[in-house]
Amino acid sequence: xxxxxxxxxxxxxxxxxxxxxxxxxxxxxxxxxxxxxxxxxxxxxxxxxxxxxxxxxxxxxxxxxxxxxxxxxxxxxxxxxxxxxxxxxxxxxxxxxxxxxxxxxxxxxxxxxxxxxxxxxxxxxxxxxxxxxxxxxxxxxxxxxxxxxxxxxxxxxxxxxxxxxxxxxxxxxxxxxxxxxxxxxxxxxxxxxxxxxxxxxxxxxxxxxxxxxxxxxxxxxxxxxxxxxxxxxxxxxxxxxxxxxxxxxxxxxxxxxxxxxxxxxxxxxxxxxxxxxxxxxxxxxxxxxxxxxxxxxxxxxxxxxxxxxxxxxxxxxxxxxxxxxxxxxxxxxxxxxxxxxxxxxxxxxxxxxxxxxxxxxxxxxxxxxxxxxxxxxxxxxxxxxxxx
Numbered sequence: 396x397x398x399x400x401x402x403x404x405x406x407x408x409x410x411x412x413x414x415x416x417x418x419x420x421x422x423x424x425x426x427x428x429x430x431x432x433x434x435x436x437x438x439x440x441x442x443x444x445x446x447x448x449x450x451x452x453x454x455x456x457x458x459x460x461x462x463x464x465x466x467x468x469x470x471x472x473x474x475x476x477x478x479x480x481x482x483x484x485x486x487x488x489x490x491x492x493x494x495x496x497x498x499x500x501x502x503x504x505x506x507x508x509x510x511x512x513x514x515x516x517x518x519x520x521x522x523x524x525x526x527x528x529x530x531x532x533x534x535x536x537x538x539x540x541x542x543x544x545x546x547x548x549x550x551x552x553x554x555x556x557x558x559x560x561x562x563x564x565x566x567x568x569x570x571x572x573x574x575x576x577x578x579x580x581x582x583x584x585x586x587x588x589x590x591x592x593x594x595x596x597x598x599x600x601x602x603x604x605x606x607x608x609x610x611x612x613x614x615x616x617x618x619x620x621x622x623x624x625x626x627x628x629x630x631x632x633x634x635x636x637x638x639x640x641x642x643x644x645x646x647x648x649x650x651x652x653x654x655x656x657x658x659x660x661x662x663x664x665x666x667x668x669x670x671x672x673x674x675x676x677x678x679x680x681x682x683x684x685x686x687x688x689x690x691x692x693x694x695x696x697x698x699x700x701x702x703x704x705x706x707x708x709x710x711x712x713x714x715x716x717x718x719x720x721x722x723x724x725x726x727x728x729x730x731x732x733x734x735x736x737x738x739x740x741x742x743x744x745x746x747x748x749x750x751x752x753x754x755x756x757x758x759x760x761x762x763x764x765x766x767x768x769x770x771x772x773x774x775x776x777x778x779x780x781x782x783x
Contacts, residue, residue, distance in 0.1 A: 396589045396606040399481070399489045402427040403510065404466075404503025405434045406527050406574070407495040408441075413582045415440040422593060424484050428477055428510075430469060430502045431458030447480050449473040449506075459501035463540045466505025474513050490606040492522045493589075494552075498544040499529030499537030508547040515551065521610055524552040525585070528680075528752065530561035530573070535759040542756030545749070554613035554741065556585070557620060557680040559748055584623045584679065588737050591693050591727045602706060604693050604725035609739075612691040612723055617742040618749065620680040624672035625735040626665065628700050666694060666705030667712065669736035674713065678740070686744030688719035694726040696734030701726045709736075718744065 400423055402411030408427035415425040416439070429435050430450040438446060448456060450469035459465040470477070494511050496503030507524060514522045526548055529537040548555050558581055564573040592605030613619060670692055674684060690713050694701060710724040717740065 396491065396592055396609060397422055397424075397489045398589045399424040399484070399486060399492045400426070401481070401492065401494045401510065402503075403494060403496040403507040404429060404500055405431065406497030406500070406578075407503045407507070408434055408438060408446075409574075410495050410525075410527075410578050410581055412438045412440050413578055414586065417582060417586055420590070420593065422590060424486075424489065426477075426480055426484060428470075428502075428506065429458070430454050430456070430466065432456035434458070445480065445484060447477055449476065459505070461499075461536055461540060462501045463505030463544060466500075466502040467509050468505075469502075470506035470509040474509065477510065478513065478517065486518065486520075489520060491520050491610065492518070493525055493585075494522065495525040495527075496544075497527045497529070498541035498548075499527075499533055500540065504540045504544040508544060508551050511548060511551045515553070521553040521613070523554050523556065523613065524548045525556040525558065525581070527577070527581075528557060528559045528561065528748070530564050532561075532564075535755065535762070538752055539756045539759040539763070542753050545752075549616070549618060552616075554616055554619050557618055557746075557749075559680050562677070562681050562748070581679075584621050584737060587623070587695055587727075587735060588621065588693060588739065591725070602703060602725035604691065604723065604727065608691060608723045608725065612689050612721070612739055612741050615688055615742040617688075618680070618746060619739060619741045620678040620682055620684070620743060622673035622676060622678045622738040622740070623735065624669045624676060625733050626669060628697055628732055628734050662700060662702035663705030663708060665700070665734065666702055666736070667709045669694070669734065670709035670738060671712065673736045673738040674716070674740070680743075680746060681748060682740075682743050682746040684740050684743070685717055687717040687740035688742035688744070689721040690714075690717055690719070690723070690741065691737075691739040692722070692724040693737040693739075694724075694734065695729055695737070696726075696731055698728040700734045701728060713738070 400411045400414050402408040408429055411425045411427055414423055425441055426445045427441050428447045432448055435446040435448055492514050494507050496507035498504050511522050511524055526545055528541055560577055563577050692710055706724050710722050714722045
């Protein structure tokens with residue numbers, strides 16, 4: 396799948412920078428947009444011509460802080476320059492746009508919904524958002540910004556992937572350390588998903604998941620979460636199983652390894668276990684996965700580890716455990732020492748984390764209005780201002 400990534404703000408820019416670093420097959424395009432010059436300078440893998448600084452006449456390259464209304468306004472004012480930069484990179488052969496942003500700050504939170512709406516008006520390709528939720532520890536204002544941004548994105552984007560920082564942060568871990576680790580988790584999962592269907596060195600899969608399968612899974616809109624699980628390949632584990640008498644029984648080991656790889660039941664069991672782990676483990680957005688309307692299962696690994704029977708059984712298990720009936724599945728063979736499963740759960744109907752975020756945002760809105768009113772009444776009487 397050929398994806399045009401656009402990173403908006405600091406968090407979005409860093410994630411796109413990592414995508415481009417790991418893109419060895421030149422499948423992805425990348426552009427970053429920011430109001431803060433230092434954030435753009437700190438990137439390593441995006442060419443300078445693909446780093447767009449907006450709002451220079453207003454914020455002088457110093458960013459908008461947490462003012463996402465300002466981020467939205469500056470994006471509207473300079474949307475033409477962003478689109479020109481996108482066109483200069485090229486869009487003729489892409490399958491989708493993915494706009495990535497942290498939803499708690501100012502630039503990405505405010506600007507990403509504006510860009511998504513504009514791209515949908517200009518292009519026929521689907522436009523997805525990948526929004527990163529702030530953790531509760533980052534404060535009420537970040538939560539309020541995230542709620543406003545997310546509410547808008549869900550209405551504008553063809554589908555919105557969510558990654559919840561709060562669910563992934565470890566106890567005692569600093570926010571910066573958490574961000575770096577979370578970004579790596581994002582790129583690992585979505586990098587595997589968006590490479591599906593491309594012809595690699597060892598050909599295409601037996602059960603191909605191409606761009607149309609992904610697009611059809613996401614076509615219902617709403618919020619989507621992604622699960623991921625990984626294990627060592629059987630053939631790799633067998634090769635590493637060497638001891639003191641390895642040379643004396645080498646031929647026996649090779650024969651056992653060959654037999655082990657060919658055991659279909661073992662492959663099937665591994666695939667089913669991986670898919671269950673991906674779905675029942677840590678999702679990008681913890682939720683009631685039973686309320687998903689559609690799902691996609693993608694297996695990645697050496698061709699000898701793939702198994703149609705295992706994929707079909709895993710697919711039946713997912714179908715039994717979600718509300719929707721549209722389940723797509725397939726494999727993507729690559730040269731690797733691991734087997735991984737990606738499970739996309741699309742258009743989730745119930746997400747406690749989102750409900751809690753929206754409730755906290757409503758409380759914050761009331762508190763902000765009250766604080767503004769209290770501040771004004773304190774100066775209403777008694778002393779005349781210097782000028783009117």
